[in-house]
Amino acid sequence: MGTTLYVCTTCKAGQPVPEGATPPGAQLHAALLAGPVPEGVRIVGVECLSACNTGCAVSLTKPGAWSYVYGRLTLDDVPAILEGARKYAATSDGIVPWRDRPTVFRKQSIARIPPHPPLDEAAE
Amino acid sequence: MGTTLYVCTTCKAGQPVPEGATPPGAQLHAALLAGPVPEGVRIVGVECLSACNTGCAVSLTKPGAWSYVYGRLTLDDVPAILEGARKYAATSDGIVPWRDRPTVFRKQSIARIPPHPPLDEAAE
Secondary structure (H helix, E strand, O other): OOEEEEEEOOOOOOOOOOOOOOOHHHHHHHHHHOOOOOOOEEEEEEOOOOOHHHOOOEEEEOOOOOEEEEOOOOHHHHHHHHHHHHHHHOOOOOOOOHHHOOHHHHHOEEEEEOOOOOOOOOOO | OOEEEEEEOOOOOOOOOOOOOOOHHHHHHHHHHOOOOOOOEEEEEEOOOOOHHHOOOEEEEOOOOOEEEEOOOOHHHHHHHHHHHHHHHOOOOOOOOHHHOOHHHHHOEEEEEOOOOOOOOOOO
């Protein structure tokens, strides 16, 4: 199974969004879909990644790999996000070497979550 | 497979940690292990959840459910974290009703990530 890039489509990025206007998250989602979307990457919009204080936010995830969440993203970051997704998809464990990560991924990580199935770093 | 509560053991919570001292993240990990750990919950220490700006951080995850990351946690939050983990473990999808969540989970969510396998909320 391949990589999924989740994009929070409801994100207001801390701004007031007028009635009927497209939220920044939905704009980011549309811009990412316009691609070019890297091979092996699926882009999926979701309603709320609970990162409202640090939006716009996306998450990169795939089975057996670390999942990452990035925030404070704008439309200017679309090429870097797609490039980072391409590199993530090319790994087995989700860990792209630090120096190979797009700057926006190095500087705007919100969190990461260990792979499924869970790691056994402790013996409880 | 049950719930895993990951605890970032390297977290310095934005403070200088003197050579040889136990980082706040490791202190939080130890306090959580002291429990009582809810049934069906496994507590696992990990080195870095990449939430360094919002530590101490933990993540709740289980297969087929939404994963959550919480931050700005202290030793005072241990009972609430364990209670929140118990409620999370009792769900099938990871979503505890809002009003049932501990205050610290309502106010200090950093992010959440959709379940594995991926959702199909979009049709790409």
